[in-house]
Amino acid sequence: MISQLIFFILFAVAIVFFARNAKKIYRNIKLGRATQRTDNPGERFRIMAMVALGQQKMFKKPLAAILHVFVYVGFCIINIEMLEIVIDGLFGTHRVLSVMGSFYDFLIYAFEWLALAVLVSCVIFFIRRNVLHIYRFGGRELLKWPRTDANIILITEILLMAAFLTMNAADGKLQQLGADGYHTAGAFPVSQYLVGLLPDNINGLVMVERFCWWFHIIGVLLFLNYLPLSKHLHIILAFPNTYFSNLTPKGKLNNIESVTAEVKAMLDPSLPPPSGEVTRFGVKDVQDLTWKNLLDAYTCTECGRCTASCPANITGKLLSPRKIMMDTRDRVTEVGKQIDQKGSFEDDGKSLLDTYITREEIWACISCNACVEQCPVNINPLEIIIGLRQYAVMEESQAPSSINGMFSNLENNGAPWKYAQADRANWANQ
Template sequence: MQYIPNVLFAVILIAGIGFFVKNVKKLARNIKLGRNVDVSDNKSQRWKNMAMIALGQSKMVRRPVAGVLHAIVYIGFIIINIEVLEIIIDGLLGTHRIFASIGSLYGILIGAFEILAVLVFVSVILFWIRRNIIKMKRFWKSEMTSWPKNDANYILYFEMVLMTLFLIMNATDVHFQAMNSGNVISQVIATWFSGLSEGTLHIIERGAWWVHIVGILIFLNYLYYSKHLHILLAFPNTYYGKVKPKGQLDNLEAVTNEVKMMMDPNVDPFAAPAEDTGTEGEEMPAKFGASDVQDLNWLQLLNAYTCTECGRCTSECPANQTGKKLSPRKIMMDTRDRLEEVGKNIDANKGAFKEDGKQLLDDYITKEELWACTSCNACTEACPVSIDPLSIILDMRRYLVMEQSAAPVELNNMMTNIENNGAPWPYNQMDRLNWKDE
């Protein structure tokens, strides 16, 4: 009978971690649906970016209030959860505060954890006030429907409860309080329970202990369904993020291949595509641009899953500021939603995607949104985790122009002028200087 709590703990731990691993595999599968992209260059710069941006929060603190509060929550939550290792060992072996044997260092660590827990709790309350009382504009844009707004609050509530349980667990632990080492905050909270018997305190301490560890496992598995997946993905996303100058656009490989075929004298321009004839020969180029998530590369899909929905990109977007429908945050949210839909389709059809008559273009992201973008890169500069909404916008615009010839009239006129006159203006090369005679 004495081993029942240990067995129960092991079952809960294995189930929680197992479900998390299952979701991580599904996440990796969905990301791999994207096209391959080579990001093996500039490794030293990539490591530096990850250290500065993901670990060092360098882009978060550009907005000092939110940056400092986020740093407190981030550092506190990570460091406090080091104690989870002790909880896991205690739960499996039936011990109690097994690391207390290290002496005074244990007290220093727990004391630091308690101070951080209070700071995290206060920071989370301030975040909740900013979001729900002050109602900062970027948190209440049209794309922030009920689920995105509720999701953000659920995480805040989670963090409040976990920090509270941690402090109550310490405050009602008679043995820990008797040590009088590291109980810098919990000794004050302990006075609230001073009238209770030792047996009652033990029940409260055990209850807080169990709910705390189960809550952490629930939080871990909730991440897959939440925008807070960036807690895990910010590190690979900042490592693989763009290291080229932001204004430098990538050449479209399919266009390059098409041009090479046109210039190759050995290629018969009237030959049928190799896949249609079944004969060996030059492969026809892939689809130009992107109309659905499978046409994007895996880094763009990783970007979509990493999006924090913080809205910094949208608040910096000049198109959005002037009332246009474009919201870079919505571009990322729509991409993630469509990718999730495709993933569920694959799961329902035993590993194969069944055409559902939908796509990212038009069903999620409208042409009006795409053409509102000025390509200024304000969104990519503002993103605290190196997400690049512009790359998705440009790939979808390439599809519209090169596959559907669906560019706006103004753009079609410009391209015609470039083709005929070698410049965007509707003047013959011989007439370009006529303005000086006017």
């Protein structure tokens, strides 16, 4: 009964903490402006199924995709066993689902091979990240905590899979020895090779089996509560994020609605003047972004595919689309913490533009959409960059001299070039 009580307390505390952190993230995402992303539900479900569940865009890099599928599928399916662990923990039973007979043996058989696949894949990922130093795992935005965060997750998954296989090995040996409470159940194709490393006496085996059982469940509960603090939150958010994808063509940029209404009223006097007061043109801080932009930020996997494909970054410019998303997440988290402390947000003298993202970064972007195309979970850094540019130009009248020259030509000549409209067709006479 003491063991069951301890388990219940740990499980309840873990769920409560996770729910509290999830509520804060939801609140932070809702700080963004409204945007319509509920049209065409059939197409949205198709995109979610292909991109989030099927991981379609991951296969642009086949090796990484196959390893990621092993980790994703293996870790999710193995944690189906959590249902049995929870029941056993609450009611003091042991392998309660073994009543399914031969099907249960098949499940444990499959779980063991998947656990091995997860373990091997995570070891390879760890080597790729820390030994091979692949280009997209570099960058100034990954120097400190983000690098540690990735390694913590990989090491945790390796340890959890090792504990799972060791637990099964001890359990299988206890079954062979006829220990009390360890009835014959399951098939152990992988863990059977670990039996020789375990003690031969029943008491020692029970200690190993119980230690690994508790280590596994506590590790999973800690992992659950680590997710809201980690880039691995994408395990959950990839599904809503891909569902709410932008269905318009990638090359289409959205105009500011208030500006569009103003221009239409100027061109057509019969239209009523725009109603309502515009508080800000463009984006200065996270509250000016849409909730989908903030959902993007929390969903970012920090994989670096966007940055590795960015022409500006490749040519040595300061811009990194991954950093744009990480900075946005850091800023909205900071705003959320102030709301937790003070009840509401008060101007703290900081903003997304300048404090987190520099002017040099936003003007280095060539708006090619390479980052949007490469992202495995349909994140759109370009929307944030364009919003920051709009603020710089429309609110502050600050833009690079080359951009100001283009604006002047548009105003005077109706085109980005310095030639008069009457001379536009002169090239045809050459």
